[in-house]
Amino acid sequence: MNRPIDHMQLTMAPMEGITRYIFRNAHAAVFGGFDRYYTPFLSPNLHHHFRHRESDDINPANNAGLDVVPQILSNVPDDFLWAAEECADRGYTEVNLNLGCPAGTVAKKGKASGMLLDLDRLQAFLDSVFAYSPLPVSIKTRLGWADPAEFDAILALYEQYPVKELIVHARVREEYYKGYAHRDAYLRAAAKTTLPIGYNGDIFAPADADSLAQEAPQTTQIMIGRGILADPALPRKIRGGGPMRSEELREYYSRIRDGYCAVMTNDTHILYKLKELWIYLLPLFPEEKKLTKALKKSKTLAEFDQIVPLLIEALPEQR
Numbered sequence: 001m002n003r004p005i006d007h008m009q010l011t012m013a014p015m016e017g018i019t020r021y022i023f024r025n026a027h028a029a030v031f032g033g034f035d036r037y038y039t040p041f042l043s044p045n046l047h048h049h050f051r052h053r054e055s056d057d058i059n060p061a062n063n064a065g066l067d068v069v070p071q072i073l074s075n076v077p078d079d080f081l082w083a084a085e086e087c088a089d090r091g092y093t094e095v096n097l098n099l100g101c102p103a104g105t106v107a108k109k110g111k112a113s114g115m116l117l118d119l120d121r122l123q124a125f126l127d128s129v130f131a132y133s134p135l136p137v138s139i140k141t142r143l144g145w146a147d148p149a150e151f152d153a154i155l156a157l158y159e160q161y162p163v164k165e166l167i168v169h170a171r172v173r174e175e176y177y178k179g180y181a182h183r184d185a186y187l188r189a190a191a192k193t194t195l196p197i198g199y200n201g202d203i204f205a206p207a208d209a210d211s212l213a214q215e216a217p218q219t220t221q222i223m224i225g226r227g228i229l230a231d232p233a234l235p236r237k238i239r240g241g242g243p244m245r246s247e248e249l250r251e252y253y254s255r256i257r258d259g260y261c262a263v264m265t266n267d268t269h270i271l272y273k274l275k276e277l278w279i280y281l282l283p284l285f286p287e288e289k290k291l292t293k294a295l296k297k298s299k300t301l302a303e304f305d306q307i308v309p310l311l312i313e314a315l316p317e318q319r
């Protein structure tokens, strides 16, 4: 029997510091289940060159076989258009505009979610972007700055443009990632908008995705972020596949670890990145209090490398 979710794309959310190409490739090789991947934001500056990690992330050789959409964070039309041109030159077919990042360093400068505070300025920016972008532009947005009711005016503005797809992280900026996503606000927007619309926020289990798909069958994509960090098999499970097995976790993790070691030279930085990943995975091991504590306290990569295999070995059977 066809389910509403069978008609929707499942996409990997951009997560700065985590979901760059090494992570994307490891996840795709071991678990799969995603139709499309969004890069963490590229932040073009006025000098018009990408940082190394940004150009590596959109290097087509690092993304072979994956449907990848580069995300751009900028409030300067010229800079956005330069980055979009660079993406077009590399063969990408769409770019995504970040209107959601809540970080003070970004938002307080009137970028990303900060653009939702001044709709006249946002309109001027979108006028240029949609007039001159060499590629179709999708938008990832929050509902507003402080109150979900702001989204009525924001959505009306987006509807003036040929937005390729509007992906809504159903929180306002002041909520950062706390509390629950406002699904109700998303459902209201999905019911009335003329734009292709996708959902993002708090999809942690197949039932979360199924219920969303049933409540808003017009949804074009369901984007998942922290849910796959906590359970990398989640997209596969949503598609009817099986739960994660410990040998898969081992393979997935070793691809990520080896990938970082191949491109980073400082063990402390590698440790920091791997720890960040494991903070999301640790709830899989509720009984392993000692190992969990040791992993969190580990100070060197060598120490960390001794603990991880013990944890993976101890992975309880997943559902």
Ligand SMILES: Cc1cc2nc3c(=O)[nH]c(=O)nc-3n(C[C@H](O)[C@H](O)[C@H](O)COP(=O)(O)O)c2cc1C
Pocket (backbone or CB within 6 Å): 013, 014, 015, 016, 017, 018, 039, 040, 041, 071, 098, 100, 101, 140, 169, 177, 200, 201, 202, 203, 223, 224, 225, 226, 227
């Ligand atoms: C560590 C971290 C980094 C993130 N980086 C980005 C980013 O670069 N671009 C973006 O649009 N959203 C970013 N987000 C937001 C996620 O894409 C997503 O909207 C958010 O986590 C809510 O979805 P979830 O409940 O499925 O995690 C980030 C979130 C986290 C936790």
